[in-house]
Amino acid sequence: MKGDSGMNGGRDGALAVEAEGLVYRFGDNVAVDGVDLEISRGEIFGFLGPNGAGKTTTIRMLATLLRPDSGAARVFGHDVVREADTVRGLVSLTGQFASVDEDLTGKENLILIARLLGYSRKEAKVRADELLEAFGLSDAAGRQAKTYSGGMRRRLDIAASIVITPELLFLDEPTTGLDPRNRNQVWDIVRSMASGGTTVLLTTQYLDEADQLADRIAVIDNGKVIAEGTPGELKGSVGSxxxxxxxxxxxxxxxxxxxxxxxxxxxxxxxxxxxxxxxxxxxxxxxxxxxxxxxxxxxxxxxxxxxQPSLDEVFLALTGHPTEEKADKKEEEAV
Amino acid sequence: MTDQAGKAHATIAEGALRSALPYRARPKRPNALSASLTFGWRALLKIKHVPEQLFDAVGNPIIFTLMFTYLLGGAIAGSPGAYLQYLIPGILVQTVILITAYTGVNLNTDISKGVADRFRSLPIWRPAVIVGALLGDMVRYALASAIVLALGLILGFRPESVVGVVLSVVLIIVFAFSVSWIWTALGLVARTPNSVLWVSTLIMFPLTFASNIFVEPKTMPGWLQTAVIFNPITHLVSAVRGLMYGTIPVGHIAWLLVGCVVLVVIFAPITMYLYRSKK
CATH class of the missing domain: 3.30.70.100 (Alpha-Beta Plaits)
Structure with missing residues (x-):
């Protein structure tokens, strides 16, 4: 169903994401240091690591927002640098900080994205209403996004990412800062996306979240993937x-x-x-x-x-050092 | 409001969610013009939702107009009424030029809020976001011009040519559009929206004073006169004064249009380069 539904060019048989030796530097600071990835179609893949580990930078490279300093990545067989435009037609990005226009209303935000994707004015309105309804935002449709709670903003943000259901959805820390109820709603959305055939790559700082959602997890630290496997395998490696x-x-x-x-x-x-x-x-x-x-x-x-082992304990077991925020890597989060 | 948010949580409908998700039909992607116009629409929505921005922008010129006209007008031109005829075209130029910075400010805000990331990950003509913002800002310039002209008319400003006034506003908007590209480039390298505003004010404020907006340059010391003559704002003000009082100052207009082309040719590619390689 997905990928081959005709409208866009996911290459047959290609993995959703295939990366070899991705490197990205901010000045002297190597934010991503040789990341290899293979993500199958339809998978929910979790990127687990502390702040500054290189998760965001990796996602931004895969979403064509940053050019890798070395290495290569393909999304559904398309190179993220040479075929960036094709890749942009297949993916959607929900950034770490809700990427909606706060001055506009919820509905205007969705119409804006729909129009940019080529919908007519009327189609855009219909699609916006449908999404607002689906995400429980109908009552707030006419209010400026700056008046939204954190959870509402996050839902609007995800809604904007799926105006057209993407083949691959990037979610950068989708639940950071949300209360448990909102977090569960975001989890439901992610599961619905995946059951509809969308590949999801999400980053998280919480083992619990990766465990709940992800089919496979890569643990990333200091710009390197230090462990990869199913949640069970990962926890097994630390003790269950x-x-x-x-x-x-x-x-x-x-x-x-x-x-x-x-x-x-x-x-x-x-x-x-x-x-x-x-x-x-x-x-x-x-x-x-x-x-x-x-x-x-x-x-x-x-x-x-x-x-369950906490992320700290998994980290300690895998790296021999506790998780810590790397102050000098804050830059990555700030851009 | 917490209540309302709580209700919204509760109404997230499983069925509606599932039916809204699989939506894969992709319409034909919009062309460059249509994408730019969509971003222009966004800029207009911002004017609608945040009209304060416009009032901020015209607050200064109102104060300047009143202060210069009634405090200094008599001394400069013999009477406040006579000075007003001289001042309003200049104030009009100053107002619009000073708000050109907002394009850069808004662009910088988009980047710091993360909206820019979403736009940049869409499969659209990439300059559309900036071109569209500039198109929307042209409406802002037109509104600001209308406010200043209305104020002038109330106070007793009497231009001789209505066509000249319209042409003046068009000329000012074209010039402002060209200048805006400087601030979009700045908006992409500045750390915060405020620093864009500061730098632009730091440059533009002295430039508007070292011009013929407020007084004839012939009363200034020689070195300053030279600076004023090379100041593009002087040419714009002269052109606007000429047009409003029924002449067609070809020399000034030609000089300006060349200046506009130069600005765009230099700063538009720099802006786009910075936008594409923004980290």
Whole structure:
């Protein structure tokens, strides 16, 4: 259905995105340092990494807004530099900061984009109304976008990106700064897009979000892809969960480490908090029994939790350093 | 307002969403003119939604007109009424020239807000966004001109040729359009919208004073007279005065049109180069 619906030239059999050795520099600062990517058609692909990791810059290269300093990328088989115009006809970009005209009303924003895509005045109005309805913005259609809440603005922004359903949609941190309800709505939209056949490339700082949405994830740090795989594979590489235990008595910690590590079969770490224990668990089903072993050994537990590894923990495991915002790379976010 | 936003959240309709999504029929892409006109329409919407911008722009000239006419008019031209006949054509030019910077300011705002990214990722003729903005600004220049002329007429300004007034406004708009390209180029390199405004004011304010807008250059020291004669604004003001009082100052007009061509030939390609390679 998609790609071959006749109107535009996604080349048969070509991957949605294919990038080799993409490099981009801001002055001396290498923002993107040799990124390779292969994204299949119809996939939701997550780009996971902290601020300044190079996510935005990579997306901007793929969306033809930046010219790579070296390397090459193709979108549905079309080179993003030599065939930029064709690529622009296949993709849509929703930037990190809602890219709508705040002075215009919601409806005017959508009509503007529709007109620029070649709709007649009348068709543009019809399409704008349809989108406003679909995104729950009908009541706010006549208000200037500057009066919108963050969630409404984000929805308008995404609506503007799909006036014509793109073959490939870039979403740069689509839920950053949104409350949980708005975040869930954006997730629904993304899933609907994908079920309609659109390939989605989204960036996020949240493992949780990538986990919920993405078929595959690339973890990016310092301009390099440091890990790639399905969410399951990625979490598996870190341990499928992290067990946190707090003891009543710091003196019982050495004994607790012995009991736990024997019962769950992985190393137990001792964070700086003297009553805390931490373990990256690969087989979560062994945890309940292991925990039960602590009181048997006469060790009192004050609380415990078993959760997904956080992005920080994935990062720490993959890179050996914690996530940190790179102040000198802020430039990337600012442009 | 929170309530309203809350209601909007609740009404996001799953069915409507799904039916609105698969929309892949792509109409024929608009040609360069139609894309530019669409951006022109956007500029007009901005005038409609943010009319303050226009009032800001004409606030200064109103103050200047009143102050110069009634405080200094008598001293300069014998009477305020006589000075008004001299001043209004000059004020008209000053008003429009000073608001040319807004094209650059708006372009810079688009970039800092991220709207420019969306436009740049659309499959359209790329200069359309700037050409369209300039077309919209020409309407702004015409509105500002109308306000200044109306003010002048109320105060007692009596031009001799109506056709001359219309031609004057056309000439001013053509010149302003050409000058705007300087600010679009600046708008693409400046860090903030405000810095575009500052730099342009810093350049244009002295230029409008070192001209024949307010007084005849012959009362100035010799070196300043030389500067004034080379100032393109002087030629524009002379041309406008001539036209409004029934003559056709061919020399000034020719000089100006050449100047306009030079400005566009230099700054339009620079603007487009900067726009294309903007990071």
């Amino acid at each position: 969960g992290v067990l946190h235990v707090r003891l009543r008595d710091p003196g019982s910690r050495p004994e607790a480490v012995r009991v736990l590590s024997r019962a769950i079969g992985v190393a137990v770490e001792t964070p700086s908090d003297p009553v805390a224990l931490l373990a990256r668990v690969s087989e979560p089903e062994r945890v309940p029994e292991a925990l039960a072993g602590l009181p048997h050994a006469g060790i009192a537990v004050s609380d415990f939790s078993l959760g």
